[in-house]
Amino acid sequence: SQIALEELPGVGPATAEKLKEAGFNTIEAVAVASPSELATTAEIGESTAAKIINAARQAADIGGFETGDIVLERRKMVGKLTTGCTEFDEMMGGGIETQAITELYGEFGSGKTQLAHQLAVNVQMDREHGGLNGSVIIIDTENTFRPERVAQMVKGLSEKYGMELDPEEFLQNIHVARAYNSNHQILLVESATDLANELRDMGKPVRLLIVDSLMAHFRAEYVGRGTLADRQQKLNKHMHGLLRFGDLFNACVVVTNQVMAKPDAFFGDPTRPVGGHVVGHTATFRLYLRKSKGDKRIIRLVDSPNLPEGEAVIAVTTAGLTD
Ligand code: ADP
Ligand code: MG
Structure with missing residues (x-):
């Protein structure tokens, strides 16, 4: 993906670093994660994690419907x-x-x-x-x-x-x-x-x-x-x-x-x-x-x-x- 993790709303440099350490290197990887998985690895709240995941899904253009x-x-x-x-x-x-x-x-x-x-x-x-x-x-x-x-x-x-x-x-x-x-x-x-x-x-x-x-x-x-x-x-x-x-x-x-x-x-x-x-x-x-x-x-x-x-x-x- 062309978009950096840091560009997602709610992801500061520290969170981005933790995500990368845990293997979430790309927007796509974040997009398919579960909120609890992300919350634990990045040490953030589950609702924040859910928001980050939603933003990643939109950015990665996955999870949408197609005809x-x-x-x-x-x-x-x-x-x-x-x-x-x-x-x-x-x-x-x-x-x-x-x-x-x-x-x-x-x-x-x-x-x-x-x-x-x-x-x-x-x-x-x-x-x-x-x-x-x-x-x-x-x-x-x-x-x-x-x-x-x-x-x-x-x-x-x-x-x-x-x-x-x-x-x-x-x-x-x-x-x-x-x-x-x-x-x-x-x-x-x-x-x-x-x-x-x-x-x-x-x-x-x-x-x-x-x-x-x-x-x-x-x-x-x-x-x-x-x-x-x-x-x-x-x-x-x-x-x-x-x-x-x-x-x-x-x-x-x-x-x-x-x-x-x-x-x-x-x-x-x-x-x-x-x-x-x-x-x-x-x-x-x-x-x-x-x-x-x-x-x-x-x-x-x-x-x-x-x-x-x-x-x-x-x-x-x-x-x-x-x-
Ligand atoms: P696995 O399912 O464990 O990956 P393999 O694909 O490695 O099994 O299969 C190994 C078998 O393939 C051997 O027991 C042998 O019967 C056969 N085999 C491997 N190399 C050759 C070869 N050069 N010529 C003929 N049969 C071979
Ligand atoms: Mg084998």
Whole structure:
């Protein structure tokens, strides 16, 4: 945003400083905060906080209504990124959508990181080959990004399409940052926004933002019941930051998520994604990845605003993800 925090009515230099320290660096971040959250971090009264939030919402021009035709105009821009697997693409109505968060959840080794790598390659292809001519930003929280794996997948695509693709070029369009804790992870979405603005000006628009994994730091840092509300509030802010990125740059946002055992499950699958309703409600598409025989993986579309539930089988091979 072009407007400084200090320009908001009720925000003096001292308050602005406290807000920034707490991670509210922009008008947008303040606009989506809750009054109690802001009141606590900035040491101001709740009614003052509510006034500041309202002013920020007006300044950031969010939270307003828009007419259906405007929404339709934006929807027309939605791009679909191929997964490289026919069944999987069909289940997704053509591919992974831009302007949406797609959550990949599943056990360790189920293929979440593999799929993330494959999408980081595919998105760079032209539209004829299911890509979006885009570059990629990856927020890596578990140190599992592997350039060697990207190179293998580029080689796989070269063979699939009979084209000469240069792995080096693909790697140059993938921007990776390690996130060292949950605060850093949230801040990296802001840095990603700055970087994406630069890349857009350079004619290399970011069409894919990956967070792998979304919850690892949050789970490690917020242990015990008393901290859950704090965690969820921060997570909510993070998820909305991601959604905004997707809208702003017409990009796919893909997050990976861990699972935990559901203690009360007598029937069906006893696992569920972590992150509670905050992640559940903000993720537009939820995909459940499961190991099957050998290199096969089963992908289940669990939640979608406009597609039926379904399953697709894929294979994780050295050349990448295939049918
Ligand atoms: P997670 O869901 O934990 O992120 P991964 O995406 O890291 O899981 O999946 C790891 C699995 O992917 C490995 O167990 C292996 O089966 C497969 N895999 C990883 N690298 C390769 C490769 N180069 N060739 C074939 N399969 C691979
Ligand atoms: Mg992984």
